[in-house]
Amino acid sequence: MKLRFIACFVFATSALHAAEFRAGAATSNITPELGSSINGGFQDGKAAFIHDELNARCLALDDGKTKLVLVVADSCVIGRGIFDEAKKMVNEATGLPMENMLMSATHSHSCGTAQAVGQSEPSPLYQRFIARRIADGVRRALNNLTPAKIGWGTADVPQHVFNRRWRMKPEGIPATPLGVTTDKVRTNPGINNPNLLEPAGPTDPQVSFISVQSAEGKPIALYANYSLHYVGGVGPGHISADYFGAFAVKIGQLLGAGPEFVGIMSNGTSGDINNIDFRGGQAKEAPYGRIQIVANDVAQAVAAAVKNVKHSDSVPLAVAQKEITLGLRLPTKDEVEKAREVMKQSKLFPRMETMEQVYARETVLLSDFPKEVSAPLQVLKIGDLRVTAIPAETFVEIGLELKKRHTPTFSVSLANAYHGYLPTPEHHRLGGYETWRARSSCLEVDASTKIIAGLEELFEKLK
Structure with a gap:
């Protein structure tokens, strides 16, 4: 195993003596x-x-x-x-x-x-x-x-x-829970996924x-x-x-x-x-x-x-x-309304079941940010x-x-x-x-x- 070291140096706080550290x-x-x-x-x-x-x-x-x-x-x-x-x-x-x-x-x-x-x-x-x-x-x-x-x-x-972010073959990246299909990488793609590139x-x-x-x-x-x-x-x-x-x-x-x-x-x-x-x-x-x-x-x-x-x-x-x-990326009113409809699909409401429902809930919560x-x-x-x-x-x-x-x-x-x-x-x-x-x-x-x-x-x- 290669080790690298950085040593610290002594600094005097005055010309006569150093303060007690x-x-x-x-x-x-x-x-x-x-x-x-x-x-x-x-x-x-x-x-x-x-x-x-x-x-x-x-x-x-x-x-x-x-x-x-x-x-x-x-x-x-x-x-x-x-x-x-x-x-x-x-x-x-x-x-x-x-x-x-x-x-x-x-x-x-x-x-x-x-x-x-x-x-x-x-x-x-x-x-x-x-x-x-x-x-x-x-x-x-x-x-x-x-x-x-x-x-x-x-x-x-x-x-x-x-x-943990991987470039994949085109067929290896599914749509996101928000419906986005333009992702170029996949996080945690799975061990030995055949679509792994780098x-x-x-x-x-x-x-x-x-x-x-x-x-x-x-x-x-x-x-x-x-x-x-x-x-x-x-x-x-x-x-x-x-x-x-x-x-x-x-x-x-x-x-x-x-x-x-x-x-x-x-x-x-x-x-x-x-x-x-x-x-x-x-x-x-x-x-x-x-x-x-x-x-x-x-x-x-x-x-x-x-x-x-x-x-x-x-x-x-x-x-x-x-x-x-810092600015925040917030949803539009239309996105919030659509998200509310997705949330209603959960049979365990107010708890969300699917990833789509989880991100719909996040969209609604972000509307108040x-x-x-x-x-x-x-x-x-x-x-x-x-x-x-x-x-x-x-x-x-x-x-x-x-x-x-x-x-x-x-x-x-x-x-x-x-x-x-x-x-x-x-x-x-x-x-x-x-x-x-x-x-x-x-x-x-x-x-x-x-x-x-x-x-x-x-x-x-x-x-």
Whole structure:
């Protein structure tokens, strides 16, 4: 396996001496109650078994002048309201500015519903519970601040990432649930489908990570980032943090860390990436088998890379954030009326049975959406590393472009808000599931172009 490393450098905060660098970490349990909603599919699920606990994993950094917090919560998607409520509670209790906190969801499809997606509806009580528990975790991480050292690096793990959008033979692309017949790609086309031609895009095999140790070299936390949607393969009705949670456990074991160590895996730019080899090169695994394989391989690569990273006890921190306005692709009145008629065909109304009915319901729900939304963009500066936060399921091409322009950097998706899929304009022209209009895919065609431009402004501000 080929490994690549990025070592961090020492920065003095004054001509005489460096300010003391500190770090702290904590976890906060956000597991929902049995019987609650599980989202991540077109039909709602119900929690029947807790396979592994869900957590908000929190890392706090302090260079003596600026404090930053990074949080990753085990959830499919989390809306801005929950994140903002959590940030507000932290701000009121500690004075930490809300813009100094980067909060994201993992995108595990086996977690409690926190945001209305598909036919899953969140419990307001669970939404408030998540906000409170995230805030508690951040405050505990801040309380745990202690003299520390920090470094960052990368490792390549290419064998588990596959582009899920495929160019097909003409007969291999059916009409969409909205009746569109012009798609040029098919998402999740099926293993060994005879109509497969080639993937419609690249992958990003790079695992980026931030390693934090005590002044004596004892592991405190490790924050990783991998562009893999999720793995899945859990039991029916199971609550699980997927490979994100399994990695958090495994990396601590490999680093020889104590029970206070916090392992964290964030979702990179994986809007068009998953763990399925559509050429049929994977053996079938028992439930959780594939999750463990992915988590182990990624953790082993990262643990090996950590050994070659120089940790510094003096690293400057900064943050820049801005709001941008994005338009939405909304249905016409005629499309809404036709959709209402399709919905009436469901024998289980108000629950929809077919994909056509599900997308008809999405059309009707979108008719009440505003024409524009405000999307938060954020860039954290940690020494010469930049961490970007994007509030969407970001396509891998976007993350690769940002890495090409700025080294070292990595992007966290599903961060600080949720605005659905973020394809590039080119992928909008190709069509495919991620572009089909729904609450999970309604941003304007040029949204990614505007987001990259907004992030570039923040990069410039942090120079």
